[in-house]
Amino acid sequence: MVFPFRLPEVVYLGKGAVENLSQEVKKCNATRVLLITDPGVQKAGLDKQVIEAIEKGGAQVEVFAEVEAEPSTDTVDRVGQLVRENGYQLLVGLGGGSPMDVTKGASVLATNGGSIKDYVGIELIPQRGIPAILIPTTSGTGSEVTQNAIFAFKEEQVKKGIVSRYLLPKVAIVDPVLTLSCPPHITAATGVDALVHAVESFTALKATPHTDIYALEAIRLISANLRTAVSNGSDLEAREKMAMGSFFAGVSLANAGVGAVHALAYPLGGKFHVSHGVSNALLFAPVIEFNCISNLAKFARVAEAMGEPVAGKSLREAAMLAAKAVRELVADVGIPKSLRDVGVSESDIEFLTLSAEKQTRLLTNNPRLMTRQDIRNIYRKAL
Ligand SMILES: [Fe+2]
Structure with missing residues (x-):
């Protein structure tokens, strides 16, 4: 290759x-x-x-x-x-x-x-x-x-x-x-976006052994330092590790692309003007839960890089911990929990679904094929 x-x-x-x-x-x-x-x-x-x-x-x-x-x-x-x-x-x-x-x-x-x-x-x-x-x-x-x-x-x-x-x-x-002067809510939203870049590019169909090195290190750095960077913005060590983590995630994203989290997040920015980081954060765990079975080994490595106790667990159990770790991190840094919190209601789901479906560049790089009904279900889960 x-x-x-x-x-x-x-x-x-x-x-x-x-x-x-x-x-x-x-x-x-x-x-x-x-x-x-x-x-x-x-x-x-x-x-x-x-x-x-x-x-x-x-x-x-x-x-x-x-x-x-x-x-x-x-x-x-x-x-x-x-x-x-x-x-x-x-x-x-x-x-x-x-x-x-x-x-x-x-x-x-x-x-x-x-x-x-x-x-x-x-x-x-x-x-x-x-x-x-x-x-x-x-x-x-x-x-x-x-x-x-x-x-x-x-x-x-x-x-x-x-x-x-x-x-x-x-x-x-x-x-x-x-x-250092970036306020906590922006630190949180942008930091989660960087983590999405790392996890999506690591599990993307276009991922390579080269991008995996950057993506995994990014997942480790961001998971271990985002909470501190949000809680205490003047902690230069946490800021330095976050800068490095988001840069590594960017390198991986630039060369392996991202997938369904971004595809489903874009319509939220376009219609509801939800920031890119918050849009991604809202869809992050539901999309991982959906994608997980496509590559248990890789999602188990995501969970491990996020600090989850994977030792002694089956590959499936370990992989499922990735979504749990993401949910906890997103909640800890104070990002809205559901689509309802940002003004989306049940009647908007069809617009969002049809709009996300057009993001074929991203959806064709997602590790699991996503049908229109799958997209609809993920939005419902995030509501
Ligand atoms: Fe992004």
């Missing part, structure tokens, strides 16, 4: 990693840089040191700080146009998944033109974008190492993904110090 594997050109990971930004700006020979971020990151003051580092790298920097949560295609198109009109040579994306995905989208729009809607699908972007450097301020999305970007299509009330090698950034800078 041949295992394709992709990563950004350079990755800096660890405390103080952001100090490498100046030299990377210099290497890009950029004189005009656009920093793309959101109001929350600006409010936390995280943009200041990044602006200083870009200037130290010899470039003039302007800031676009209007990226909204779950960004729309309109926002990406607007930033793409801004980049084309002003001739920026380098984009720096700072924040969670939303500013990073907008940065990736704007980078390819700068050279390809048109609307981001023109490129929905797999490998439909004709040429490389302008260079992008991504700096996450949450430990979750993994967007800094993936070739995917997800945007909200307002008219259809759905979120759709774009996959292209040209969405991989040139440089990723993962510095846990930047996550």
Whole structure:
């Protein structure tokens, strides 16, 4: 078998990693840089040191700080146009998944033109974008190492993904110090999203021995440190392990993909505006319970990596502990327990089911075939 594997050109990971930004700006020979971020990151003051580092790298920097949560295609198109009109040579994306995905989208729009809607699908972007450097301020999305970007299509009330090698950034800078001010509810939601990336990519049909190494270590790191990071955000050791865990999960996701948790979560974001992490968390245990029998050995390893006592248990018993461990973790970090808690009712299930069914890119990577009735049953279970 041949295992394709992709990563950004350079990755800096660890405390103080952001100090490498100046030299990377210099290497890009950029004189005009656009920093793309959101109001929350600006409010936390995280943009200041990044602006200083870009200037130290010899470039003039302007800031676009209007990226909204779950960004729309309109926002990406607007930033793409801004980049084309002003001739920026380098984009720096700072924040969670939303500013990073907008940065990736704007980078390819700068050279390809048109609307981001023109490129929905797999490998439909004709040429490389302008260079992008991504700096996450949450430990979750993994967007800094993936070739995917997800945007909200307002008219259809759905979120759709774009996959292209040209969405991989040139440089990723993962510095846990930047996550210290992330509030508990965002730490919880993004941390669970990272765990979903690890578990889904580990059990995905496209998983390889290469991605398994990253996924398993991510499951260990996140399971052991998320509770502490949520309870005490200033614990730098927990933050560092979470940054590493979410990065490893991102590497695995980038190369093995994700599955039904994400497929069933997207319609919640599109119609009910539930954040990506919370949407995933609500579907996480029910989907694992459904998927479990597809690969008992792998789900037993998930349970073990999450600290469950699997010794002496049958493979089936051990595998079933994975869903239990996930349920406990999600509850401990204070995420809503059911779809009802986020405003979904029985009458919405048909819309959600038909919408999730369209996520064929994800569902065909899920370890167990999922029919329309299966999807309906999982939503009911999560209600
Ligand atoms: Fe995700």
